[in-house]
Amino acid sequence: MKYCVSCGSEYQEHVKECADCPGSELVDAEGMRQRGLPLPHERDTREFIRVGSAEDPLTAEDFVRLLESEKIPVFSRPRRAGTVDVLTTGNPHPWWEILVPEEHVQRATALLEQEQAQLEETAGEAAQAAEEEEREGEQTGTPTSS
Numbered sequence: 028m029k030y031c032v033s034c035g036s037e038y039q040e041h042v043k044e045c046a047d048c049p050g051s052e053l054v055d056a057e058g059m060r061q062r063g064l065p066l067p068h069e070r071d072t073r074e075f076i077r078v079g080s081a082e083d084p085l086t087a088e089d090f091v092r093l094l095e096s097e098k099i100p101v102f103s104r105p106r107r108a109g110t111v112d113v114l115t116t117g118n119p120h121p122w123w124e125i126l127v128p129e130e131h132v133q134r135a136t137a138l139l140e141q142e143q144a145q146l147e148e149t150a151g152e153a154a155q156a157a158e159e160e161e162r163e164g165e166q167t168g169t170p171t172s173s
């Protein structure tokens with residue numbers, strides 16, 4: 028097998044040039060190793076693991092920014108709820124999963140939990156404020172339509 032030094036695609040021995048990278052060199056596995064380049068199957072061992080999910084793209088973006096600011100490689104991708112999801116969660120809406128490399132899972136999970144708690148707290152405070160406003164309105168005897 029030979030590999031393209033630019034994109035890492037795998038090729039048969041007789042191939043002379045990568046179909047995607049004109050002019051780039053094809054080398055064998057040893058050549059890749061010498062250049063410090065990952066082979067396609069080795070690259071797959073660096074798995075990205077889901078550490079969280081978001082129900083809307085803005086939250087997903089927020090999570091990504093948070094992890095990026097902590098120097099954690101991260102990406103999010105939209106998922107369409109499959110039949111199984113609808114059956115188990117009853118949620119037919121798309122959602123976004125947040126993925127980080129294996130070695131960052133623990134830290135990323137902790138950060139996201141923190142962020143999630145903060146978001147919920149903010150939402151809770153807003154609800155509480157609205158409730159208090161309502162109560163105050165009653166106390167001061169806001170005129171009603173009667």
Ligand SMILES: [Zn+2]
Pocket residue numbers: 031032033034035036045046047048051
């Ligand atoms: Zn290539």
